[in-house]
Amino acid sequence: MSMSTQWKHLRSYICISLTLLIATCNRVTPQSPTVSATAHTSLCSYTVVVNEFDVSKCPTFNDHAQSDWVEHQSRQTDSRDHKDQSPEFQKANAQFVPGDSKFGTKSSRSRGSSEDVVNTSSLIKDMEAKLLEEMLRNRELNATLTRHEILLNSAEKTLEAYKANFSSVFRTMMMMERKLQHQRKINKSLNKKLSNVLLDVVEVNNVLTNKLPTGDAKKTVKKYAVESSTDMRSCPGITDSSQKFKDCTEVYDAGHHTSDIYFIKPLYSGCPIPVWCDMDTPKGGWLVIQRRRDGSVNFTQSWDKYRSGFGDVSGEHWLGNDNIFLLTNQDRYQLRVDLWDFAGNRVYAVYSSFKIDGERDGYKLHITGYSGSAQDSLHKHNGKKFSTMDKDNDARRDASCAQEWEAGWWFDNCWFALLNGPYQNRSDVTWRGLAWNHWKREQLKATEMKIRPLQDDSHQED
Template identity: 30%
Template sequence: MRCAPSAGAALVLCAATAGLLSAQGRPAPPEPPRFASWDEVNVLAHGLLQLGHGLREHVERTRGQLGELERRLNACGAACGPAAGTAAPPQAPERPIPAADEAPPNDALGSLQMQLKAQNSRIEQLFQKVAQQQRNLEKQHVKIQSLQTQVDQLASTHLDLGIANPARGKRFPKMAQHKDPAHNSSRLHRLPRDCQELFEEGERQSGLFQIQPKGSPPFLVNCEMTADGGWTVIQRRQDGSVNFDQPWEAYKAGFGDPQGEFWLGLEKVHSITGGLGGRLAVQLQDWEGNAESLQFPVKLGGEDTAYSLQLTAPVASKLGAAAISPSGLSLPFSTWDQDHDLRRDKNCAKALSGGWWFGTCSHSNLNGHYFRSIPRQRQQRKKGIFWKTWRGRYYPLQATTILIKPAATAAAAAT
C-alpha cells in the first residue's frame, strides 16, 4: 500500500490502515458499498479532532525544546567567544586542552544557530498549518452535529406515525431502558408539550424525551425531573467539546450533543414557553468545586423581538441593565453577525465570544469561550464564561446549565 506524503494527519491515518492490512497478511476482501452511519461519521470527526490537538501539542513542545537549545547556544557563544580568540600560553605547549573542553569555533556556532533558526521557521509554518486544520475540523464537527440533530428531528416525526427507528438505541445507549426517545412514542395521539407535562403525568426519571409544544414540530429535549416539577435543559457547558461562537441561525435552530454540551435553540425555547413566560434556572460551577443556583421569572419573545428576554427589575440589574423601568427590562439576544445588545459603540458578541442576552458586555455571558484552565491575561479571561455577581467579571467558570419551566398559566392556556 502506497501513501502520498501529504499532511501529518493523512500520514498517521495511512500508516494505521497499512498496519491493519499487513497484520491480516492479505488485502481485505471487497465489501458491498454502503453509506456510513452517523455514529461512524461522529467517530471519524472526533478522531480527526483529537489528531489535530495531538499534532498541535507536539509542535508546541518541539518548538519549546528548540528555543531552549538556542538560548543555551547563544549563552555559550557569548561565554566562549573570547576564549576562542585567545592564544594558548607559549610556556606550556606540552599541555594541550582536552578536546572535550575546547570551545567551538565562532563560524561553527553561527552555522548551528542558523540551522536552528531555519528549523524554527519550518516548525512555525507547520504549527500554523496544524492550527488551521484544527479550526477546519472543529467547523466540520459542528456541521455534522447540526445535521445529525436535524435527522433526529425528522426521525421523531416518523415515530409519531408508528415507524420505529432502530438506530435510536445506538445513539443513546445509556438511556435505552427508561429514557429512550421512543419511550413515549406509544402516545400516538399526542406527544407531551414539555417536561412539566411529563412530570404531571407521573414521570420521575430524568433523561431524553420527545416533546411537541403547541404549533411546533416534535423535537428531542433533556428533561430534569426535580421535586418541584419537570425542567427542560436549554444549555449545558462542561468540557469545551462544542464551539459556542456560532452565528444567529445556529443559535436559533440549536447545536451540540444532547448528551454533552449543547444549545437547544431559541425557537424551541420560545415554543416551550408559548410566549407566556415561565421560570429560568441557572446553575453555575467554578474550578474550586463551589456551585451556585439561581431562579427567576422570565418571558421570551419571538424572533420578531430578537428573542428578547423580559426580566423583572431585580434580575435585570444583574444582567447589565443601564436603566430599568418599573416593569423591568427586555434584553434582546445578540450574536457576532446580528448585534442587538444595549451598547451602541460595541458589538458585545464579537468583542467577547458566543451569543447571549448582552446588556453592557460586562455582566454575564454563559456562552463564552471555554477555558480548560484560567488564563493569566485579563483580556483573555473576559472572553470566557462568567457571571459577574457570583465570581466576578474576569473569572471563567468551569460548568454551567440553564433550564426552563413554563408557567402554570402557559400550560393551562395550551390545553
C-alpha cells in the first residue's frame, strides 16, 4: 500500500475517531466500508478499524486545537523512534514503506490537516456571524413582542375598566328609567285623584245648594213628555231656518249655560227631540238619558216603551233606546252616572266610551274606561243585550231577570248595577230596585245617567 493511501486512511481514522465520538453521542451508526490493519507487540495485538467517510462531513476544529494535536502526535512519534522497540514491533513497523504506507508521513498529515483547519475555521466564523445576527434579530423580536404584550395588557385593562364603567352606567340608566316609570304612574294617579277631588268639590257644592241639582220641574213652566225621533212624522213649529243642535254640548258652546229643556236633533233623526241639558255638572253640556228621584214614574215597562222612551224630560224619565242609539252612534260619547243615597251622599262613575247597538242587535251595551268614586259595577254588563219583562235577552236560562226584578235593563245573570227597577222610598229593603253593588248594597234614592262627546274636553268648570 502506498504512502498516500496510508495517509488517506490515517486522516480518515483521525476524522472517523471524532466522527464516531459524535455519532455515539447522537446515536448515529455509520454504514460505510471499513479498512483494518493489525500490529503486534510482545504483550498485545492491536487492530485498527477505519470507516471511510466524506471529509466534508467531519467535525471542524479551530486552528490552535488542531495544531496542538498535530504537535502532540509528532512528539509521540519522535519519542517512539528513540525508544527501544521490541523485535515484533520493529518488524511490524518495517512493513510501512515511505510513499506506500497506509498512514502516510508526518509532513503529509500536517499539510492535509492545515487545509482542513482553514476551511473549518472559515465555516465556523460564518456560522458564528450568522448565529450572532440571528441572536440579535431574535432579541429585537423578543423586545418588540414584549412591548406589544405590554400594550395589549394595558389595552385589556382599559377595556375592562370601560366595560365596568358601561355596566355601571347601564345599571344606573335602568334604575333611573324604572324610577321615571314609577314617577309617571304616581303623577298619573295624582292627576286623576286631583281631577276627582275638583269634581267632587263642585258636586258637594251643588248638593249643599240643591240636593238634586238638575231637573227641577217647578222651575219649568212647561212639561215635555219624552218623544222618539223615529216615531215623529212631522216637526211642528220647527222650520229649516231654525238653529239645530245635535247634542247638549253644542247647546253649551252656543252660549246657553243654564240647565233646562232644549231641543236637539241627532244627525240621523228626522226631527228634533226635547232633552234635559245639565249645564251645572263640571264641563257642562251633559245630555240626560235617565233620571230617578222620587218614584213618580213607573219603570216597569214593555219593550216598546223602552224603545220609544217614557216619562217627563224635566223629571223622571227614560229617553228611549232608539234615541240613545242615534245619539251615541253619531260621535264618540262618554257616560256619567250620578248616584245618591238617602243620607245625602253622592258618588259618580265616568266611562270614557259608551254606546249601544240598534234594535236588531238587542240594543247591546258597549262600555269601557271607568273612572270616578262609585267603583265600577257597570262593566259586568258590558256586551249584554237589553231585556224587558216581555222580551228576555239575558244570560240566565232558567228564568227571566227582567220579570224577576220588574225592570228593563242590560241584564247578565242577573245584575251588579240596576237603575231601572221599582222605586223604594227607603234604603233598608230586601228587594232593591235602584242599586250599585260596588258602592252600597242598599236601595238608592236617586240616579242620573248622562252623556257627552268624548273628544270635546275643552270646557272648564263654571
